[in-house]
Amino acid sequence: MRRQRERLPRVLVEQAGNRCAFPDCEHDQYLQIAAIRAMSPGGPRYDPEVPTGPGSANFIILCASHHRLIDAEPHRFSVAILQEMRREQLACVQPAGDISHRPGSQEQSGGSAMTTLRDALVAWNERPEDADEDYWHRLFEDVPQVLAAAVPGSAMQLGSKCYVGGKSITNRHGSIVDFLLASRATQNVILTEIKRPSSPLVGPPYRGVFMPSNELSGSVVQVLGYRDALQKDFYSLAANSGSVRFEAFDPRALLVIGDLESKPLSADQRRSFDLFRNGLKDVIVITFDELFNNIADLLAMTRDHGD
Structure with a gap:
């Protein structure tokens, strides 16, 4: 790399x-x-x-x-x-x-x-080989604009490591999502889960296509579980959130996983990956390289505009 x-x-x-x-x-x-x-x-x-x-x-x-x-x-x-x-x-x-x-x-x-989008782009280019999820969590926490750039419209970060419900009567098995974003216009939440650039995206072949990897499919189900818990416990969560205002009407989820540049897929694998993520109704799947390429393009456009 x-x-x-x-x-x-x-x-x-x-x-x-x-x-x-x-x-x-x-x-x-x-x-x-x-x-x-x-x-x-x-x-x-x-x-x-x-x-x-x-x-x-x-x-x-x-x-x-x-x-x-x-x-x-x-x-x-x-x-x-x-x-x-x-x-x-x-x-x-x-x-x-x-x-x-x-x-x-x-x-x-x-x-x-305060840090900048340019700082985040430098961190991506200079990332260590063994960067784990905590590394990326700290970066996205330091530079909230990065994740906001991954979703349509204007979004803000409500918090990280947020409890979104799901505890049993014995106060166990609560759901903690990595980040909670919200639309600035409607306050509707976007649940965000972060994995690693090294996470595999596709698994073994199956009848002419490739299955999603266990980590990708498991992460999708994981964030959908968080979404379900949030919707079920919305009123109690909203009542106990103080001045933080948010809504949860059919909320979306965002999953950042994998790296198509350092771990490129074959044409058939890429087709299967795109078919899988494009077929998801409530989860946006974006790879790390796609996310940071978006940031690079945004910085280039604003720089050109400023000139």
Whole structure:
């Protein structure tokens, strides 16, 4: 699988406008990538309870002098202060046509720095070989716009690891969906389940076609089970959701699974896969590469429009 190891530093420096993020510093030579939260125990601002995520939101571009300063005095330069430096720098240099920095287009997750669609695309290109579901869950949690781009219309993320009902009278066997999206216009929910890019999509041949893989078919049934639980327990869930408003009238589900680029299918396998997912009534199935190609196209269009 192709890797672009040098792309992350280059993109970070370009996003920073090729200058230091420290206020009033004009240095544009010998810039360095500094961690807002240290990646290892003992480092400045290290917090084992707050994962940094796989994107670039944990990094800030500084000159060598200010890099040494923030790491030598972490009591003065807290996570919140460095995140604000990064946000102001990106806001100053972001092209006007890039939707990832327009007001209202970003959300914060658990107090972490706001990240961008471009960050998510870099994370996809730089993904480790053994990236598991937790890796992708953190990325989609950090950059809610990615999953929103996978569904028609305008959607927002209500939350992650959401309880959607299904517990028995013994308080067991509850259903926890990875993400809950909602239409901005109608508040109708979209249940979202995340698997891995390495998940197989097709299984053995069957009378001239290929069966869906066990993981694909099982994931479809899994998210349909969540949908069923949500509809049955909707009124009790809505009553206990505080200020979070949502609806569940014939809701759809979204499943992100597999990678057609790194694990290409034969023409017959691709036909069978498309027949299977296109025949699903209530579940949208999209592969990771399709999702991130959509993001790349969106960024390219907004950049061209801004130019």
